[in-house]
Amino acid sequence: MTQYRRPIVLMYHGTPDAQPESHYSIHAGLFAKHLRYLQQEGWTTVLFKDLQDVDALPEKSVVITFDDGYEDNYHGAFLPLMSHGMKATWFIATDCIGGHAHWLGKPSTQTQMLNSEHLLEMHVAGMEIASHTCSHPDLSVLSLDQQQLELTKAKAVLEELLSTQVSSLAYPFGRFNADSVTVAEQTGYSMACTTRPGWFDxxxxxxxxxxxxxxxxxxxxxxxxxxxxxxxxxxxxKMTRYYADRVWDKLIHSF
Ligand SMILES: [Zn+2]
Incomplete structure (x- = not known):
């Protein structure tokens, strides 16, 4: 019996060709192994926006997302994805296009961000370029008006650059409040993602x-x-505990 596999969304950040400076980034060589594994195991990569019509997706669908848009994603992720015939979604903080991830402190090659030409090329190649606000703030401490500005402007900047509709959003630092959810809907996004773990459904x-x-x-x-x-x-x-609990459950229910 084949097990039903629900869509799952993965979050990556940088893919440097050197020792990652951040816990959230992975070496480009390791990322390439992840891609080979996904392909070997029969996973289909879909875009984040494709989740709007989840019933149309193959059973083993995975969404690969990249937050922030590091320049090392171009060689470390975009080109390898293309050579595997796979796709992914990038969440871009529009104030930082071609600049640095200012929230990471001192600039380095690993805080350098993708520029407009990169984003346009990736979009034309079939990748989804989506919103991660303008300035990468903690939305949960901003007023409703400030959140509205961040979400509206970032969407407009990307739509102007790519000549396409932008419908997906990722909250910076995975931080948001009730206003963020309301504002995301009001400003024309169709879906937004957090950093809370779990299945899509x-x-x-x-x-x-x-x-x-x-x-x-x-x-x-x-x-x-x-x-x-x-x-x-x-x-x-944790895995051992999970299996132990399942065995325990079976024992309990067999009485
Ligand atoms: Zn981010």
């Missing part, structure tokens, strides 16, 4: 989509467990 609100975070040390076998459990913590300790 475990969250009914389209403005609170769950994602699984990928960290710098995540081997292919860690990725495999994350795809199975839709959780960020897939340490062997």
């Amino acid at each position: 475990s969250e009914p609100n389209p403005y609170m989509v769950r994602r699984i975070a990928i960290f710098s040390g995540d081997s292919v076998s860690t990725l495999a467990r994350k795809l199975n459990f839709a959780d960020n913590d897939v340490s062997w300790k």
Whole structure:
């Protein structure tokens, strides 16, 4: 019997060709292994916006997302995705296009962001370029008006650059409040994603989509467990407890 596999959304950040400076970035060589694994296991990559029509998706659908839009994604992720015939969604903070990720502190090659030409090329190639606000703020501490400005302007900037409609949003730092959800809908987004882990269909609100975070040390076998459990913590300790609980459940229910 084949197990029904729900869509799952993965969150990546930088893909440097050097030791990652951030826990959230992974080496380009390791990312290439992730792609090979997904392809070997029969996963289909779909765009985040494709989740709006989830029933039309193949059973093993995965959404690869990149937050922020680091320049090293061009060689480390975009080109490898293209050579595998796969696609992904990038969430871009529009004030930082061609600049640096200012919230990471001192600029380095790993905080350098993709520029407009990169984004246009990636969009034309079939990637989704979506909104991560303008200035990458913590939305949960902004007023409703400020949130409105961040979401409206970022959408307009990307739509102007790409000559297409932008319908997806990711909240910076995964931080948002009730206003953010309201504003995202009011300003014309169709869906928004958080950094809360879980399956896509475990969250009914389209403005609170769950994602699984990928960290710098995540081997292919860690990725495999994350795809199975839709959780960020897939340490062997937790997995052992999970299986022990299942065995315990079976014992209890057999009496
Ligand atoms: Zn971000």
